[in-house]
Amino acid sequence: MPIDSINWMAGGPQGSGVDTAANIFGKACGYGGLYVFGRREYHSNIKGLHSYFHLRISPKQVIANINDVNLLAAFDAETAVRHINEVVPEGGIIVDAKDMDTKVLEVPTFPPEYKEEIKRIMQEQNLGETLNDWLNHAKQRNVHVFPVPYMNLLNQIGEKLGIPQISKITRMINVLTIGVSFALLKYDRNLAEKAVKATFAEKGKIAEMNALALNTAYDYAEQTFKTDFKHRLTKLDVNEERLFLTGNQAVAMGKVLGGCRVQTYYPITPAADESEYLEAHQIMKTSTGEDEAIVVIQTEDEIAAVNSASGAALAGARAATSTSGPGFSLMVEGLSWAGNSEVPLVITYYQRGAPATGLPTRHGQGDLRFAMHAGHGEFPRIILASGDIEECFYDAAKAFNLAEKYQMPVIHLLDKAMANCSQTYPVFDYSNFKIDRGELLTEKDLEGKEYRRFRFTETGISPRVVLGTKNAVHWYTGDEHNELGHISEEPLNRRRMVEKRMKKLEQVQKEVPAEEKLKFYGDTDSENIIVSWGSPKGAILESLDMLKQEGFSLGFMQVRLIHPLPTEEVKKALQGKKRIIDVEDNYTAQLGGIIKEATGIAPNYYVLKYTGRPMTTTEVCKALKAILTGKAAEREVLTFGS
Amino acid sequence: MVLKPSDFRVPEVFADWCPGCGDFGIMNGLQMAFAELGLEPHRIVMVSGIGCSGKEPHNVKCNGVHTLHGRTLPFAMGIKVANPELEVIAIGGDGDGLGIGAGHFVNAGRRNLDMTYIIHNNGVYGLTKGQASPTLRLGLQTKALPKPNINEAVNAIGLAVISGYTFAARSYAYDVRHLKDTIKQAIQHKGLAFIDCLQPCPTYNNITTKDWYAGEDRKDASGKPQSRLYKLEETGFDPVVHDWSEDFQKKMAAMDKAREWGDRIPIGVFYKNELEPTFEERLKDRIPFYRERPPAKQKLKDQNGFSTVDLSEFMGELKTS
Numbered sequence: 001m002p003i004d005s006i007n008w009m010a011g012g013p014q015g016s017g018v019d020t021a022a023n024i025f026g027k028a029c030g031y032g033g034l035y036v037f038g039r040r041e042y043h044s045n046i047k048g049l050h051s052y053f054h055l056r057i058s059p060k061q062v063i064a065n066i067n068d069v070n071l072l073a074a075f076d077a078e079t080a081v082r083h084i085n086e087v088v089p090e091g092g093i094i095v096d097a098k099d100m101d102t103k104v105l106e107v108p109t110f111p112p113e114y115k116e117e118i119k120r121i122m123q124e125q126n127l128g129e130t131l132n133d134w135l136n137h138a139k140q141r142n143v144h145v146f147p148v149p150y151m152n153l154l155n156q157i158g159e160k161l162g163i164p165q166i167s168k169i170t171r172m173i174n175v176l177t178i179g180v181s182f183a184l185l186k187y188d189r190n191l192a193e194k195a196v197k198a199t200f201a202e203k204g205k206i207a208e209m210n211a212l213a214l215n216t217a218y219d220y221a222e223q224t225f226k227t228d229f230k231h232r233l234t235k236l237d238v239n240e241e242r243l244f245l246t247g248n249q250a251v252a253m254g255k256v257l258g259g260c261r262v263q264t265y266y267p268i269t270p271a272a273d274e275s276e277y278l279e280a281h282q283i284m285k286t287s288t289g290e291d292e293a294i295v296v297i298q299t300e301d302e303i304a305a306v307n308s309a310s311g312a313a314l315a316g317a318r319a320a321t322s323t324s325g326p327g328f329s330l331m332v333e334g335l336s337w338a339g340n341s342e343v344p345l346v347i348t349y350y351q352r353g354a355p356a357t358g359l360p361t362r363h364g365q366g367d368l369r370f371a372m373h374a375g376h377g378e379f380p381r382i383i384l385a386s387g388d389i390e391e392c393f394y395d396a397a398k399a400f401n402l403a404e405k406y407q408m409p410v411i412h413l414l415d416k417a418m419a420n421c422s423q424t425y426p427v428f429d430y431s432n433f434k435i436d437r438g439e440l441l442t443e444k445d446l447e448g449k450e451y452r453r454f455r456f457t458e459t460g461i462s463p464r465v466v467l468g469t470k471n472a473v474h475w476y477t478g479d480e481h482n483e484l485g486h487i488s489e490e491p492l493n494r495r496r497m498v499e500k501r502m503k504k505l506e507q508v509q510k511e512v513p514a515e516e517k518l519k520f521y522g523d524t525d526s527e528n529i530i531v532s533w534g535s536p537k538g539a540i541l542e543s544l545d546m547l548k549q550e551g552f553s554l555g556f557m558q559v560r561l562i563h564p565l566p567t568e569e570v571k572k573a574l575q576g577k578k579r580i581i582d583v584e585d586n587y588t589a590q591l592g593g594i595i596k597e598a599t600g601i602a603p604n605y606y607v608l609k610y611t612g613r614p615m616t617t618t619e620v621c622k623a624l625k626a627i628l629t630g631k632a633a634e635r636e637v638l639t640f641g642s
Numbered sequence: 643m644v645l646k647p648s649d650f651r652v653p654e655v656f657a658d659w660c661p662g663c664g665d666f667g668i669m670n671g672l673q674m675a676f677a678e679l680g681l682e683p684h685r686i687v688m689v690s691g692i693g694c695s696g697k698e699p700h701n702v703k704c705n706g707v708h709t710l711h712g713r714t715l716p717f718a719m720g721i722k723v724a725n726p727e728l729e730v731i732a733i734g735g736d737g738d739g740l741g742i743g744a745g746h747f748v749n750a751g752r753r754n755l756d757m758t759y760i761i762h763n764n765g766v767y768g769l770t771k772g773q774a775s776p777t778l779r780l781g782l783q784t785k786a787l788p789k790p791n792i793n794e795a796v797n798a799i800g801l802a803v804i805s806g807y808t809f810a811a812r813s814y815a816y817d818v819r820h821l822k823d824t825i826k827q828a829i830q831h832k833g834l835a836f837i838d839c840l841q842p843c844p845t846y847n848n849i850t851t852k853d854w855y856a857g858e859d860r861k862d863a864s865g866k867p868q869s870r871l872y873k874l875e876e877t878g879f880d881p882v883v884h885d886w887s888e889d890f891q892k893k894m895a896a897m898d899k900a901r902e903w904g905d906r907i908p909i910g911v912f913y914k915n916e917l918e919p920t921f922e923e924r925l926k927d928r929i930p931f932y933r934e935r936p937p938a939k940q941k942l943k944d945q946n947g948f949s950t951v952d953l954s955e956f957m958g959e960l961k962t963s
């Protein structure tokens with residue numbers, strides 16, 4: 001039986017075009033009506049260290065990553081070594097023929113601690129020292145090995161193009177691997193060619209060169225590999241319009257929709273892509289026929305980024321800044337100022353492996369408590385956590401409504417996995433998205449009246465004006481202040497101001513719609529419930545399906561509004577459950593702790609991961625099953641992925 | 643609109659500087675300059691950092707944003723970029739702008755936003771009780787210092803000029819007329835204007851005092867004090883870059899003047915160049931309608947509240963077909 005859902009992986013040294021290969025591959029699959037989920041892993045390095053891209057492709061929606069690889073396109077020996085054991089029986093490995101004799105322990109980019117691991121594997125599996133030995137061992141597991149003489153193919157291509165120096169076209173190895181992959185998968189080569197051309201559309205001759213490389217490799221593989229490779233990709237006819245986008249892009253588009261018109265940033269992984277995308281798409285069309293534009297400012301540091309965003313917000317622009325852990329650390333004082341001055345500030349916070357510089361290009365969810373408590377003193381804030389790309393889009397837009405309505409900083413808490421994954425979706429229909437600027441007074445409203453920026457009100461929300469409004473000269477200060485915004489150290493005024501600010505959180509609790517606070521999936525009447533937040537969602541949802549088919553009953557509560565935590569609703573959902581399983585990408589189970597603090601109910605099982613790699617469906621499912629069958633420790637720590 | 647300095651008073655706020663503090667003079671200078679320029683209070687935004695100087699906006703009737711220590715420039719930038727119609731005046735102490743905020747000081751020069759930045763240069767950290775500020779010279783020991791200053795001073799005017807400020811001037815808190823005129827020129831300047839305002843702190847700085855600036859310690863034969871301050875404009879010094887070819891030489895001349903200190907201290911305009919495009923002009927090159935519809939003035943929604951943005955171009959690029 002042919003296998004129609006596959007997990008394709010491309011890997012090679014950074015700078016060798018792994019991302020481009022994945023992009024072309026994903027596009028080609030998209031053209032054929034297939035769903036794609038992609039995940040990108042890379043070192044904090046520009047050239048030479050290992051990077052790889054997973055693409056899961058299926059006729060049905062795919063939303064997470066799995067362990068098993070069906071076809072591995074290795075640009076170099078390192079990729080083959082690192083991922084060989086992920087390739088399933090009946091799967092295939094495409095390698096460079098010239099790498100076969102490479103001694104695996106001599107790959108120069110392997111660090112000593114990894115070499116130890118290799119030695120251990122060699123001993124355990126009784127493996128020889130060359131890549132060929134490793135591949136032969138894989139063949140015993142029924143893995144197909146497809147050695148491709150990349151250099152010969154490049155020579156042929158070079159001749160045709162009249163380019164004698166092969167070094168000028170070695171970059172095209174990535175496209176060669178795509179040609180070979182699609183030939184093996186018997187996929188429509190026209191779609192592959194279309195994807196190549198679209199990818200290099202703006203590069204003139206390069207597009208043609210790459211198309212030639214693709215076809216040369218496709219022909220070579222078709223003629224050479226007559227093996228019975230069971231995996232197939234078959235195009236489907238679909239009428240629906242779809243998008244293939246990354247988390248970064250979804251957030252950027254969401255911001256545009258939500259009216260963000262000033263974005264500040266200081267370059268940092270994995271946040272900077274979002275700002276660069278925004279700058280590239282600075283001018284936008286509107287239904288009024290009048291274009292609008294977002295100003296993107298690269299500031300001198302994150303301190304300037306957060307504070308200039310606050311300044312822009314006070315002047316009436318919807319404003320945001322985007323960063324990850326190290327940058328947010330620098331923003332903390334500014335956050336406190338914004339909380340005190342009731343600034344509608346939006347901070348997009350992509351967590352990555354931490355502490356310190358940590359794993360700068362890797363994933364983690366270790367900053368929840370930091371986002372929640374950052375800043376000296378007590379002030380209200382909102383923390384939204386999106387669990388998939390579509391939520392990223394709408395939450396990014398909604399963040400501005402919340403920020404302006406409740407006049408407080410909103411932290412949109414994401415992570416590296418979310419930022420760098422890509423997924424196919426039906427085109428987003430955002431026609432119902434409304435802009436709510438909260439209580440915003442104009443010059444007219446204030447004619448003949450005295451304006452007090454921080455007027456005490458029932459809800460704690462004081463009607464706002466933007467700087468520059470006539471009849472409304474007003475003041476802000478980071479000091480405690482009176483209603484006018486002047487410094488005040490009077491104890492009773494202080495008490496009222498603290499209460500006024502904090503009270504706004506009650507309003508948030510009351511007004512945010514239920515499904516935007518918590519989302520429930522699976523069998524919520526079950527005695528077992530998963531709690532989680534952010535990017536593990538995909539792996540959890542796929543696991544729920546798999547476990548259901550195996551007869552397990554399990555529910556899932558995704559927390560979307562993490563702060564203020566919808567305490568009562570969470571309590572209701574967790575009360576009386578036998579197993580509460582907390583799934584998070586951190587060591588200290590931060591959400592679990594927060595839930596316990598707020599509700600008195602603690603999870604009794606934990607599935608945690610802190611290797612810097614996101615969870616896969618395979619490992620989540622396995623851990624959950626172990627828990628449900630009483631075979632698990634209270635704490636399951638996941639480690640899959642290189 | 644005819645305005646008087648008194649229109650810019652804030653009677654409900656008690657200005658809590660020490661008696662004799664130079665900050666009063668700066669407050670008066672600001673109120674007079676705003677009145678003479680006929681700037682309506684609601685169109686002005688005074689942004690300040692933290693320090694005694696940071697309280698300036700609470701004592702002037704216009705919008706005030708009293709921010710964080712060292713961060714006056716980033717806030718000011720955000721405000722100005724969002725709405726370039728606003729008259730933005732950034733205020734700060736010497737510690738604020740040249741110590742903790744020095745990174746912003748330099749980088750603001752690279753942008754050349756059309757706004758004004760006034761540093762209250764009193765040689766000390768007033769509000770934290772008199773520690774050395776970045777403008778205090780090596781070896782001086784002001785009143786509250788346990789030991790003489792171990793750091794050399796930064797040259798504020800020089801730093802402004804090489805950082806790209808297109809207007810650099812110095813004035814004196816007790817020559818309110820000169821200060822008022824300098825503030826007016828700074829506001830009218832197209833581009834980022836910096837004023838190094840010498841500001842006696844009678845409480846902690848017992849070295850560069852009002853008497854010292856006035857030269858009370860060096861009277862001439864008739865008993866008249868010989869002021870240490872002299873006005874550049876009275877010496878025929880021409881700070882203006884009329885043509886790019888003059889720029890280097892004008893910058894060098896400004897730097898040269900900025901080195902003078904001690905018995906002769908220049909005040910007035912050191913450097914002025916309106917040829918350099920402002921940040922707003924640079925933005926307009928990218929966004930043709932930036933002036934008419936800056937970030938703060940965009941509509942965002944239609945009459946029913948729906949977002950007016952049309953994302954089809956964005957989505958077009960991401961479509962799989």
Ligand SMILES: Cc1ncc(C[n+]2csc(CCOP(=O)(O)OP(=O)(O)O)c2C)c(N)n1
Nearest residue numbers: 693694695711735736737738766767768769
């Ligand atoms: C981040 C931070 N560090 C330290 C302080 C304490 N602090 C308050 S005012 C000040 C110094 C002010 O000196 P300066 O900027 O020269 O202003 P002045 O009071 O002299 O006008 C300091 C260090 C603070 N408010 N914030």
Ligand code: SF4
Nearest residue numbers: 659660663694768843
């Ligand atoms: S300490 Fe100095 S700067 Fe501060 S108010 Fe007193 S005199 Fe003015």
Ligand SMILES: [Mg+2]
Nearest residue numbers: 735736766768
């Ligand atoms: Mg000072």
